[in-house]
Amino acid sequence: MASAIVAPASTTAEGQTSHTQNQGHPSIYQLMALVMRDVKNLGKDGFNDHQKYKFRGVDGAIGALAQPLRDHGVFMTPEVLDSETEVRGKMNAIRMRVAFHFYGPAGDKVTAITMGEASDTADKASNKAMSAALKYALIHTFMIPVDAGSLDDGDRDHPVGQHSPADGYMERLRKPAVWNNPTALLAMHAEAKADGLLNATVFGPGGDETTLGELIVARGTVLKQEAAEREQRRAAEAPAVAAQVAAETGGGTVTVDPECFQPHPDGQDFANQAALATSREAVEGIQSMAAGQELVNSGVLAPDSGQPDVLGAYLERRAAELASGSESQIEAFMRRVRNGWNSVAATRMALEEARQKGINDVVPFDGDHLHIQDVLEIRLKALKEKASQGGQEQGAA
Template identity: 35%
Template sequence: MAHAIEAPATITAEGPTSHTQNQGLALLYGLDAEQIEMLRESIDPRRVGKDGKGFSHLEAWDVRRRLIQIFGFGGWSFDVKTTELASHVAEEKKGRNGTYTAHTVVYRVVGRLTIRNRSGVYLTHFDDGAAGDATNFPSLGDAHDMALKTAMSQALKRCAVNMGDQFGLSLYDDGSIQPVVATAAERYRAAALKVWDDPDGLLQVHADAKRAGALEAKVPGHDGKGTVVLGAWIVARGKELRQAAQGGVTERSAA
């Protein structure tokens, strides 16, 4: 079960610029603007792997690394609240060196991820659980160790996903790396990319973003690296398309 502070209905994440948005959210949640900005970024695709079933996932060590990067060494902690040995099956099997006992062990774990601000003040916590197994281990100790570690790692990842895209929330959307916790500016960026070669479509996105007060917000560039000002980025692409239509040679904007 997740426990988190909720923003009042009168406070939104959509302001004139990403800087002022992040300042407001920082005051609300007790995180600083840099932390808010990191949490709202789309996930780096290099962090995403595939499990044995082909599903997108993050490694537990990578989740810990990102927790340290965003919240600091003392800004988070993970505590195991309960552990339960769910199953232990021992079977006699034949190996190259004769018969041996194969152990299959399953553990269930419930953990708690606690988040603190830069001053060490408690902000919130998230509880979640997971099961982990170890199959056909010849060593009973190794089987218990692997199953327990797997369950704890999975519980940590499930707790962390409550903090959004940096911790794999978007991956639940059919493995997508596009942010699902997005600002208005980020949504208009995505809309612009869908009509990237259509000047009329870009003009409409620009008009919609202007009405929403999102034109001055900074968003990731076309290739996802660096940042650009949304309105200027759309206008520059529109100019490229018009020049191309008139026979000029242009380069695709990849700021």
């Protein structure tokens, strides 16, 4: 439930009413001075566990004044002078001006007018606004002593605009390190779910109203699509880039046919290590080692496609693939198998990876179901026979 937002106005006082004052009783002015003498200090004794801030509640103000008012025969009646209501997203908000009339036994009165503002998702906005107006009427009228430095308490511990715990998530979400990081988004989604805030109302970058969970998922989907598009572009450009790099580094013209392409042995070793890596951090470590040995621009057979590629380009794709977290291990493996289905080198690397990682799931193949390692052995044999005899392609996995 949302907390009240208060905007205390100036306090004014009225003179005696038209009632004839009972000369046997002191005036309301005298009695209010005595109440001020007897009132207790009021500190920020309340604490909001949900939004983590201290507050000075209306109960504290009433508690500080109740006995002094009774002791001196003063009572109070409220009067709502005017109010304004509006809808803010899913919140009902109200702003009202309230007059509080303080009467003494002589029949005269003093009136204090303050403002109260609050919002709520249900029907409690008016109640909260009345309580806020009352709190400041009592504090200002009777000058209730408060803890040092806190008369300006409106924003000291409860910042302006922070009406919902979801605001903290939005502040973090706007940071580039989170907004552009799929892993950070996944972690935030899990944290917001644990806090029960996935359905909290927020406003996206374009000002559209949505929920925190929907905003995080939508951003993650965009990043996933962008990563897939980058990978497709790199795969399409890889043969030409590899040929250009080889020519510039004196390696001669690269034949696009992977069977004729001669990868750099050390660069290929780094590529194979990256294919077996299980985290983005591991791939980044391989990138650093490759850069230290000046192998980033070396030609390799990319494990994910079986095509000539540049080591640095493949390592970038592999790091992005692991960072997205969009595929399971078997899904990523099967994608690489499909991409390198017509390559002896890629199929051989896939078979070695399956043996090292113990990947041997049953998959459909040529109208039957076989273990993936058996499928790869069959496919590798068929590709070798085709290369030597020009035979027809076998079935696809």
